Amino acid sequence: MSDYDVLVIGAGAAGIAAARCLQQQGLAVQVLEASREPGGRAHSERTSFGYAFDCGAHWFHSPADNPLRAAADALGVAYASRPYPAHWYRDGALLSVAENADCAQAIEDGFARIVALGKAAADQPAAAALAPDAPWAPAMAAEFTAKQGVAPARGSCRDFSRYQWKGEDLPLVDGFGELLRRLAHGLPIALDSPVTQIDWRNARGVQVHGPRGTLRARRVIVTASTGVLASGVLQFLPALPARTQEAIHRLPMGHCNKLALAFKQPVFEDIGPVLLVPAGADAEPLELLLRPAGQALAVAIVSGEFGRALAAAGLDAARDLVLGQLVSLFGSAVTRALAPSQRLVNWDAAPWVRGYVAAPGPGDADARAWLAEPVGERIFFAGEATSLTAMGDAHGAWRSGEAAAAAAARGLA
Ligand SMILES: Cc1cc2nc3c(=O)[nH]c(=O)nc-3n(C[C@H](O)[C@H](O)[C@H](O)COP(=O)(O)OP(=O)(O)OC[C@H]3O[C@@H](n4cnc5c(N)ncnc54)[C@H](O)[C@@H]3O)c2cc1C
Structure with a gap:
């Protein structure tokens, strides 16, 4: 018996997008986030300087076709209306x-x-x-x-x-992390909840282990960076298929x-x-x-x-x-x-990121698509590394989360 339909590992752009989609479909979803705040690589600090400082993502790239820009408009998160000339x-x-x-x-x-x-x-x-x-x-x-x-x-x-x-790129005045914080509002996110093992031996679902205990779900969406996946801090039982492991290996972090x-x-x-x-x-x-x-x-x-x-x-x-x-x-x-x-x-x-974004070397670009392939119909990878057209960008991560949610939800409702 599963506790949830889908567990989402990570509350960065991909995880938040996935959880919102799954929730909208009425599925039982729970997000597990290792750190103390949602946002992942889009994290703003408001206190130390008295105004927003983006530790990671700061610009809307491709603002003409960026779903996060529309979200900022809806939520009243300010961004520059014109690019700053460099x-x-x-x-x-x-x-x-x-x-x-x-x-x-x-x-x-x-x-x-x-x-x-x-x-x-x-x-x-x-x-x-x-x-x-x-x-x-x-x-x-x-x-x-x-x-x-x-x-x-x-x-x-x-x-x-x-x-x-x-x-042209538009910087977020209120902070990219602030936008994701608001997009995460109301989602079932357990913070401070690192996942250490995903057991997918049972064809009917997965068991997800961490210091806070074990949760069962029919499917799991994993949004951890390839830096985290390559490090081995998150184990899979049994090990991931050779093609998925190869994809992770071919997508090292810049x-x-x-x-x-x-x-x-x-x-x-x-x-x-x-x-x-x-x-x-x-x-x-x-x-x-x-x-x-x-x-x-x-x-x-x-x-x-x-x-x-x-x-x-x-x-x-x-x-x-x-x-x-x-x-x-x-x-x-x-x-x-x-x-x-x-x-x-x-x-x-940063132990739960381990780099900037995935940066495949010559001959390795197709690894992004390999990583996005579902494993055993119950493990779905998402995140900026799996985006084929907006790789490395927060909106690429967002869209990959939506795609993984659609794939994971198939046949569940
Ligand atoms: C310095 C810097 C500048 C950038 N500038 C821009 C920019 O201007 N514009 C732009 O579009 N993009 C920018 N990016 C890239 C953008 O931030 C990322 O592409 C995007 O935020 C990645 O989202 P994600 O959901 O794929 O991964 P992440 O944001 O890394 O989210 C994954 C989440 O999973 C959690 N996690 C990892 N392992 C576990 C585990 N075992 N258990 C539970 N939780 C776990 C992590 O804590 C994290 O919160 C920048 C990145 C950096 C670092």
Whole structure:
């Protein structure tokens, strides 16, 4: 006898979407979330800086076709109505208007070449589409790494070519985590409830074990990241089929971490995001989000191997590096204005995420579809890693949760 029709593991975007769908169909659903709050990689902190700071997701990508944007409209969660134009800088100075346009065009052309190569018969690393000595090559490599979490040499052209991007990115003013918190409101979510084992030996259902006990259900939707799935902290009994295990192995996590620094008074011009043109081809992807005057907060986003190593080096090292960049741009007043509120978010060290988003290497893009295949008609995987067209994005995770819920509900009502 089952306690539930469907158990959902994880209350991030995919898990919340799945639970809402299942609940709307009148099915008995329970969500088990390992951490103390819903949202997963879309998590906002409201207290330490006095206003929303997004530790993870911050922008609506493809706002023209993003179901979460419609949800924000319905729930009154504020987001910018227009994108903030990005400026590139190097050696402590913003590029001129002409140079900035040149750099942006080179990046657009580089992305177009990756997409074209991605449609060829054999997949190749994104680096194959980029001439390392071309003008703006380091900026191009940094932009790719910021999006994918891995350098072009590690990224798949095929995977990149499948990503569908419609419209310009819009940042959430109230916080992406705040949106998911409101979308999770009223759902049956047990927080602080890590699942350690899914026993699917019985063809009629699953038993889900954790420190809080055992629950039985007819089906289970698993939304944990591929970083968590690969780590073995969540065991399957019997082991997952070889194809699913192979999919997890072929979807390792990229890296993207954040540092937020507060200042006692506004010390920046209101210029929107600024991105570093790295000195060489070994990209050091660094983006600084400088809050408009009155909100003296700098958020540094560091990606790829550089971002992994910087976050691992700890708060002092990360702050020194970012402060050095800010001083080079705005002068030493920045250091004097630094406030004690400082927050390093290291997603690689977050035990229930273990990285940024899934980043398949050359030849591995199809692993996303393999992971999305139901196992034994009772285990359904969802999450950003399983999205085929909005991979790595919160709305891709959301749609994958809806798809998994539809598949899991089949024949249950
Ligand atoms: C720094 C950063 C910046 C980003 N920026 C953007 C952006 O601007 N726009 C955008 O669209 N996307 C962005 N993303 C990506 C986006 O956040 C993710 O694609 C999306 O939130 C993933 O949702 P998910 O449901 O697939 O996974 P998750 O959000 O990881 O949710 C899975 C949940 O499962 C829980 N869990 C894991 N294991 C267990 C277990 N054993 N038992 C119980 N619970 C478990 C986790 O705690 C987690 O809450 C960013 C991500 C990061 C890290």
